[in-house]
Amino acid sequence: MIEINRNTPERTILVALNTGDISKEETEEHLNELEELASTAGANTILKVVQHRASVDPVFFVGKGKAAQLAELVEANSIDLIIFDDDLSAIQLRNLEKLINKKIIDRSGLILDIFASRAKTKEAKTQVELAQLQYMLPRLTRAWTHLSKQYGGIGTKGPGETQIETDRRIIRTRISNLKEKLSKIESQRETQSSGRKNFITVSIVGYTNAGKSTLFNLLTQAHVLAEDKLFATLDSTTRLLELGKNQKALISDTVGFIRKLPHHLVASFKSTLKDVRDADIILHVIDISHPYYKEHLEVVNETLKELGCDKKTQLKVFNKADLIVDKSIFDFVLNKYSESVLISALRGININSLYSKLSSIIEETFIQEEIDIEISNSKIASKIYSLAEVLSTRYDDNTIHITYKTNRENSNKIKNLIRM
């Protein structure tokens, strides 16, 4: 595991490579975000280095000259740690470590480290450990360099390799144990959530630090930790949301997204993200005061796609409107994104408009229907209970009249059941 000493901030250099696919300003913004991540992990950024280069160097990631320059900067500035904004291959990592002789990590390693230090529940801890081990497995060459030093360098390939093989075997066993543990947690969740099917479910998603937990607390009087830090929330919390007109929904707050979120992390957070995958409606919170809010919005939509949630009904909630000086941005946003609302979760501005939008989406998404089934067909009746909110049942000779409310997808399922 990557250890970052949390007592004395490690003096750090951040490195980005621009291969011409994004602008200079964007690279700068990516590095600023990396600096925030680094500071969340307890590192102190001393220098930021950008290299403009047509392609990634397979040997050192940056060019050979740049790598040598990094080694000099490390010496001159007593640097402890170098963080690369993109993922390094095992070979690049090994070569850089040999050349620079300091701890080197990449963005994924940094994000995993933050998740590891923030994880509180058994579920989050298991998920993070799984992602960390999967990330580590192909990078075990570091142990080789470590051992080769211990045994005296070149010619010690034998013992080094044996050690790596042993380490790999231990890690693989641990990975399969963790996967088993997670699938148990997932099936427990399945049982817990089966009682929720009668409710409409709303899931708050968004870029990290957008204000999701602040909004969740405001809507539900919950006390989820909300702070000006990346990844303050790692778990899911669900509460009842009362929207008036007898409308009730279950709403959940969950972990935020970020660009270049490690793939293993998304995969192993599947059980935490179950609320998002099961949701009827997505409340997508965007920090409109952030200069790169449009990019954040895209990143979140991409991640939702990865989770198979891109077709769900989505209401965009542009938050932190209180920080906007140039009000013309409001018109722009409301024109560009039709299903959207502008609020300030912190100051409680325009929350009524959010309530009424949400309420009308629920009205549109959920249709009320009535169906008649034969009393002997009680199996279908119980299926309807699991697919819809049953409003009333009336018995009449051999028939049950059921009135229910459900979304279109489940409504079609019910109709198919009757046809069978």
Ligand SMILES: Nc1nc2c(ncn2[C@@H]2O[C@H](COP(=O)(O)OP(=O)(O)OP(=O)(O)O)[C@@H](O)[C@H]2O)c(=O)[nH]1
């Ligand atoms: N000015 C202003 N600040 C806000 C608003 N909403 C949230 N914040 C602040 O933004 C910071 C992040 O808020 P959170 O609610 O923790 O954000 P989050 O999206 O849950 O973040 P993570 O869980 O870390 O992904 C906190 O310092 C909040 O006080 C708002 O409407 N206006």
Ligand SMILES: [Mg+2]
């Ligand atoms: Mg949060």
